[in-house]
Amino acid sequence: MNDAAPLAGLRVIELSSYIASPLGGMTLAQLGADVIRVDQLGGGPDLGRWPLAPSGRSLYWAGLNKGKRSVTADLRSPAGRELVAALITTAGIVLTNAAPRPGLTYDDLRERRPDLVYARLLGHRDGRTAVDYTVNASLGFPAITGPEDHDGPVNHALPAWDVACGLYLAVGLLAAERHRLVTGHGQRLEVALHDVALATAGNLGYLAEAQLCATPRPRLGNHVFGDFGRDFATADGRRVMVLVLTTRHWRDLVAASGLAEVMAALERALGADFLREADRYTYRETLGGVLSPWFAGRTVASLDGALGSVLWAEYRDFGELVQDGTLRDSPLMGELAQPGIGPHLAPGPPLVFGGHQLPPRPAPELGQHTDEVLGELLSMSTTEVARLRAQGVVGE
Amino acid sequence: MNDAAPLAGLRVIELSSYIASPLGGMTLAQLGADVIRVDQLGGGPDLGRWPLAPSGRSLYWAGLNKGKRSVTADLRSPAGRELVAALITTAGIVLTNAAPRPGLTYDDLRERRPDLVYARLLGHRDGRTAVDYTVNASLGFPAITGPEDHDGPVNHALPAWDVACGLYLAVGLLAAERHRLVTGHGQRLEVALHDVALATAGNLGYLAEAQLCATPRPRLGNHVFGDFGRDFATADGRRVMVLVLTTRHWRDLVAASGLAEVMAALERALGADFLREADRYTYRETLGGVLSPWFAGRTVASLDGALGSVLWAEYRDFGELVQDGTLRDSPLMGELAQPGIGPHLAPGPPLVFGGHQLPPRPAPELGQHTDEVLGELLSMSTTEVARLRAQGVVGE
Structure with missing residues (x-):
């Protein structure tokens, strides 16, 4: 086992889309886990999400799925779902933000693999949908963001709740898997995006302040709350x-x-x-x-x-980061030859073990590892995979 | 071992302050780890950080240290540092954002405990300081946040980089500890706040977009990039x-x-x-x-x-969340009797295992567990602890 890849030996089947759940899986993949993202034939709803490269390919998808393997299957067919259930049974860990399809619920899967670790992202805990933008609106931050003289809410640009939620998923999955290593018992883990945002507002004192203090926190522009901090203009127009x-x-x-x-x-x-x-x-x-x-x-x-x-x-903008050497000179960033997009500087994992920065690894092409994974995890021959492909059960 | 507390048996000594590192430790404590925060006599620089309760106590400190134990020692004295080194040697895991003092460097500690897991937060990777607000300014997000007609940067209100960094620390620490469980080898983990922000900007496609696309992303106000999303006024003034x-x-x-x-x-x-x-x-x-x-x-x-x-x-503000039942009705939130602050609703962990929501646990009083921890981890008698206290080595 390589000291620089602490999660070598961990295998995760990921059924996910958009930011949080893919980021959770990628975080594990970057630390050496074998993360296999399974998508519906033709790709998930995030396959074309903006920003796009000049080639038309999604930089968002590529950025959030680096270092994973990709399998495509027809999740709408019983045969496709059976295949995915078999992969999960073998891997023993699943990470998902998808509504469970027949045969792929926690109970279905646990019957086949009693020590399954099942991590699921929800919008609201009760199953209602929510995304970063709606959660953010619900929870008060837009009311205190933006210029002091501005009237009305100001959304954040960074999808901070998705990012936090993805990392909570990685924490929770590792905690559950540790529990299994120690006790032999698997379990079901659920995380709701809305809960992550509410917990964070509470952890940082915003909720207690609103409950206990007479004066609500004002919109502060670029001032820092509770000490002296703000932006200043300089002589050179910066x-x-x-x-x-x-x-x-x-x-x-x-x-x-x-x-x-x-x-x-x-x-x-x-x-x-x-x-x-x-x-x-x-x-x-x-x-x-x-x-x-x-x-x-x-x-x-x-x-x-x-x-x-x-x-x-x-203060700098993203264009300036490219020009001023921030990206080029950072040991975090490495040249990545991403198929379909072309070479660019991409981040490796920000977690550095033993002083060794691991380089970024490309995202897979959609379905690139279907044959390889079915062979490796399910001992299927190329003939068997070809038959499934001809039946439309797995993708190209 | 309780299924609802997957990290039972894990013990972490935390030498930390402000948001990221304490949040990393608290995330582990909420999942059942024994997290012992060690502070300088009299408390760390974050002890009085705003927001404050009507009692004058910090809601921020209370919020970010829930469920930990607290020990105080004189880290400026060799005897105090020796005590902390002994605690770390026994626990085997340390989480810190403090500059290493003599006797508490990774090399010092590893000599005493060869399989040590040492997780350290930095501002910049090269040791230069950085905090959420400076990292955010450096990395382009304020240039695309805020009303479309606004000129100049707009800071986020949520310290999103601190939150992400705290969760990355928890992920990294669990990954390192898993590696130790499997191989017997400890290791040093470093995470820089600046790297976490840069990695996130890269993972979400912002950096690749700036490198590869001719048109920079504009400031979009409350519009969503790449699809249709925005805010609307309603008939009732909301x-x-x-x-x-x-x-x-x-x-x-x-x-x-x-x-x-x-x-x-x-x-x-x-x-x-x-x-x-x-x-x-x-x-x-x-x-x-x-x-x-x-x-x-x-x-x-x-x-x-x-x-x-x-x-x-x-859109709601924090005051409305208190009024409209969002806090009262959420299964995440529980009534917390926090010493020095009084009862209020606080979040439990947003990671829910086996359908069981763990309730919030109070933050410690500063130094509350000094006697208990020295007795338990170092087998010190009350007489010995009293002697150290008389010498000013440990706190009240």
């Missing part, structure tokens, strides 16, 4: 995010800007102590107003090394 | 998010709104086919304009059941 979380950060910011006298006078005038995070937050507009001219008089380059321990970064 | 991802969703939206003739005429006039997601996205302003009056003439309540398979949800 913007930087600047953030203070400790007294050391604050002292360094005051020293760097040469505004110690002004800050001391302000503290006397306001009866404030800017070594306290609460006072930095309360007087954020004042502090920002005092600091703005200092940033406006400096270029981003001149800030480099000038701010001590202060947390700061320049 | 807003709803409405989203179409499949032809079935589209057909149901057209049928519900009674606009089939208009849509067919539009398709002829524009040479478009709204069964295609690309055409729905291209003509999103037109489609939104046509559908707006229909939504504006209806209350949110009247939409319930009227939209068929269409994905939609009403």
